[in-house]
Amino acid sequence: MFKKLLIANRGEIACRIIRTAKRLGIKTVAVYSEADRDALHVDMADEAVLIGPAAAAQSYLDMDKIIAAAKETGAEAIHPGYGFLSENAAFAKALEKAGIVFVGPNPRAIEAMGDKIESKKLAAKAKVSTVPGHLGVIEDAAAAVKIADDIGYPVMIKRSAGGGGKGMRIAYSKKDVAEGFASSQSEAKSSFGDDRVFIEKFIEEPRHIEIQVLGDKHGNVIHLAERECSIQRRNQKVIEEAPSPFLDAKTREAMGAEAVALAKAVDYDTAGTVEFIVDKDRNFYFLEMTTRLQVEHPVTELVTGLDLVEQMLRVADGEKLSIKQKDVKLTGSAIESRIYAEDPVRNFMPSTGRLVRFQPPELGIEDGVTTRLDTGVEEGGEISVYYDPMIAKLITHAPKRAEAIEQMGRALDAFAIDGFRHNIPFLAVLMRNERWRKGDISTKFIEEEFPDGFHPPVPRGRVRDVLAAVAASIDYLSNNRRRMITQQMHGEPVRFSDIRVVELGADHVRVRVAGRDYPMTVTLGRGRDRRAPADRLTSSWWFGEPVWRGTIGGEEVAVQVRSIVNGVHLTYQGVEAPVRVFTDREVELLALMPIKEKPDTSKLLLCPMPGLVMSLAVEEGQEVAAGETLCVVEAMKMENVLKAERDGTVSKILVKPGDSLNVDAVILEFE
Ligand code: ADP
Ligand code: ADP
Ligand code: MG
Numbered sequence: 001m002f003k004k005l006l007i008a009n010r011g012e013i014a015c016r017i018i019r020t021a022k023r024l025g026i027k028t029v030a031v032y033s034e035a036d037r038d039a040l041h042v043d044m045a046d047e048a049v050l051i052g053p054a055a056a057a058q059s060y061l062d063m064d065k066i067i068a069a070a071k072e073t074g075a076e077a078i079h080p081g082y083g084f085l086s087e088n089a090a091f092a093k094a095l096e097k098a099g100i101v102f103v104g105p106n107p108r109a110i111e112a113m114g115d116k117i118e119s120k121k122l123a124a125k126a127k128v129s130t131v132p133g134h135l136g137v138i139e140d141a142a143a144a145v146k147i148a149d150d151i152g153y154p155v156m157i158k159r160s161a162g163g164g165g166k167g168m169r170i171a172y173s174k175k176d177v178a179e180g181f182a183s184s185q186s187e188a189k190s191s192f193g194d195d196r197v198f199i200e201k202f203i204e205e206p207r208h209i210e211i212q213v214l215g216d217k218h219g220n221v222i223h224l225a226e227r228e229c230s231i232q233r234r235n236q237k238v239i240e241e242a243p244s245p246f247l248d249a250k251t252r253e254a255m256g257a258e259a260v261a262l263a264k265a266v267d268y269d270t271a272g273t274v275e276f277i278v279d280k281d282r283n284f285y286f287l288e289m290t291t292r293l294q295v296e297h298p299v300t301e302l303v304t305g306l307d308l309v310e311q312m313l314r315v316a317d318g319e320k321l322s323i324k325q326k327d328v329k330l331t332g333s334a335i336e337s338r339i340y341a342e343d344p345v346r347n348f349m350p351s352t353g354r355l356v357r358f359q360p361p362e363l364g365i366e367d368g369v370t371t372r373l374d375t376g377v378e379e380g381g382e383i384s385v386y387y388d389p390m391i392a393k394l395i396t397h398a399p400k401r402a403e404a405i406e407q408m409g410r411a412l413d414a415f416a417i418d419g420f421r422h423n424i425p426f427l428a429v430l431m432r433n434e435r436w437r438k439g440d441i442s443t444k445f446i447e448e449e450f451p452d453g454f455h456p457p458v459p460r461g462r463v464r465d466v467l468a469a470v471a472a473s474i475d476y477l478s479n480n481r482r483r484m485i486t487q488q489m490h491g492e493p494v495r496f497s498d499i500r501v502v503e504l505g506a507d508h509v510r511v512r513v514a515g516r517d518y519p520m521t522v523t524l525g526r527g528r529d530r531r532a533p534a535d536r537l538t539s540s541w542w543f544g545e546p547v548w549r550g551t552i553g554g555e556e557v558a559v560q561v562r563s564i565v566n567g568v569h570l571t572y573q574g575v576e577a578p579v580r581v582f583t584d585r586e587v588e589l590l591a592l593m594p595i596k597e598k599p600d601t602s603k604l605l606l607c608p609m610p611g612l613v614m615s616l617a618v619e620e621g622q623e624v625a626a627g628e629t630l631c632v633v634e635a636m637k638m639e640n641v642l643k644a645e646r647d648g649t650v651s652k653i654l655v656k657p658g659d660s661l662n663v664d665a666v667i668l669e670f671e
Contacts, residue, residue, distance in 0.1 A: 213273065385610065
């Protein structure tokens with residue numbers, strides 16, 4: 001085995017690779033950009049080399065600098081992770097020339113699979129079922145319409161190069177095809193410098209199910225079963241799981257066999273993934289092959305017990321696969337949640353900032369249930385605009401799918417992150433979604449379940465009771481602490497039983513708290529007369545802790561607590577609410593307080609996320625119609641087109657291209 005490995009990546013995947021290398025006794029070299037001086041992967045590695053400025057093109061994508069860093073440190077091998085140079089055949093070839101081992105597939109396999117049209121031709125030759133469609137470049141819109149007519153509607157227009165869900169259009173009619181062809185072609189050109197597009201049948205409500213394959217340099221290829229990745233937004237994965245709740249043994253075996261056949265056809269010699277879409281009748285069709293370690297590989301690791309990075313390092317070193325197909329056994333069920341720095345309430349727009357708090361849930365194995373965190377950040381770190389907004393992955397594994405989901409829900413509740421917007425509340429709500437729990441999902445799931453975007457749910461039922469009980473107990477502790485501090489009761493905590501009114505948003509709940517410290521008894525009353533059964537609260541929470549952990553009526557609960565003026569802001573199961581606790585008299589007086597009005601922002605265009613102004617499409621004095629483009633702002637690899645919400649006249653423009661804006665900065669004003 002080689003003695004020193006360079007990791008040509010950053011973030012969670014760099015840390016993940018370093019962890020396995022350390023376990024195998026391999027020395028590690030990190031590379032980093034100027035923006036990543038204090039990054040976790042730099043800390044974790046034995047050595048680190050600065051390779052350039054923040055922009056990826058001048059650092060993590062710069063082959064020459066990375067190869068120079070390997071030579072300078074004497075690293076014999078390079079693991080590219082995912083993204084960046086991982087699927088770059090020229091990089092694999094350059095390493096071959098430099099005598100450095102590429103921990104990835106041979107360059108021919110990358111080339112063959114890097115192009116959707118070519119890889120589909122290859123797949124068809126290897127007898128792999130592909131989406132019905134036209135396996136060739138389409139010249140113009142007229143040809144596109146003719147082909148779409150032949151295939152039958154709906155169809156999908158796709159670009160051949162690139163990835164990441166870009167430049168794909170669904171067409172239901174001739175008119176859609178003509179339009180979609182032009183826009184898909186131009187997006188393909190601008191994103192990937194390659195305007196070849198093709199057309200295939202659009203499979204309605206499909207599932208995205210992919211097969212993990214593993215090969216060595218001796219012609220052996222096996223598969224490690226499937227991952228289901230149907231929960232997507234903008235054709236990008238959010239939650240993945242293994243095994244799929246939808247596949248039966250027969251389909252799994254058939255898909256596995258086709259994936260292995262395809263891998264063998266390109267002499268595949270490392271870990272890779274063959275992606276399929278599967279329709280309602282379990283017909284499956286090849287989509288593409290990703291010739292690298294995938295983001296969601298941990299769910300496969302947890303159900304197979306294998307370390308995929310270790311397998312990649314071993315086969316890269318020339319070892320034969322030590323496992324045969326029949327040795328692959330699936331145990332239990334694993335779920336992965338991708339934690340993104342993005343605002344679920346603002347259509348998942350990326351968010352940036354300093355990690356003021358990063359307190360993960362308890363990790364490890366307890367009662368046969370595993371909780372794993374793959375992270376690339378730590379408290380005090382910075383989320384910048386330069387890189388991917390995915391900051392960590394939380395993974396759970398349990399004997400049964402339902403238990404893995406339960407544990408994911410609990411772990412998300414206990415995961416405290418402050419400093420920017422993130423999608424944990426969204427994930428926490430998803431974990432309690434009935435359709436998801438039943439496994440009744442498709443790639444349309446998020447669109448269907450959240451048709452007007454994500455709105456944090458209002459406290460109701462049991463969730464409301466939990467929030468009220470926790471707030472009441474905290475108020476009790478607080479009063480008690482105050483009495484002790486001021487010595488009003490000679491330092492003696494008093495035992496008292498008192499009625500309070502808990503205000504949760506617009507809702508009021510009457511409660512009675514009894515006990516000293518925890519355990520306490522909290523009784524929630526619905527009216528003056530009716531009395532609900534009392535709940536016993538146990539906890540060891542104390543002021544300053546961001547997560548209230550304890551039991552309520554015997555049930556384990558984790559509620560996030562942030563202080564606000566005269567109260568606390570609580571989050572539980574994705575439900576967030578400011579909560580204040582009053583006496584009856586205080587409630588009466590509160591009703592007399594004047595209400596402060598919010599400033600009117602309806603005549604302003606505000607920047608929805610921190611980013612860079614790319615271009616302005618309007619001038620002062622210009623009349624615009626609803627839907628017209630006003631401005632383009634770039635943030636975290638995404639161009640965000642800001643459009644007019646209604647007709648109006650632009651009266652004033654406050655920014656210019658090149659300006660760097662904070663969230664809610666005023667871009668322009670309307671009359
Ligand atoms: P996976 O295919 O492993 O499930 P993604 O499709 O989300 O995961 O891609 C993983 C990461 O790789 C992305 O978050 C992105 O950073 C990067 N990536 C993948 N494809 C591209 C691409 N075509 N252009 C730029 N970055 C990409
Ligand atoms: P990318 O290169 O962007 O990863 P893929 O071909 O892997 O492109 O497709 C990404 C996603 O788009 C899939 O997971 C699926 O949700 C959807 N998709 C792709 N092709 C089709 C199709 N023919 N019918 C329906 N959905 C599709
Ligand atoms: Mg894909």
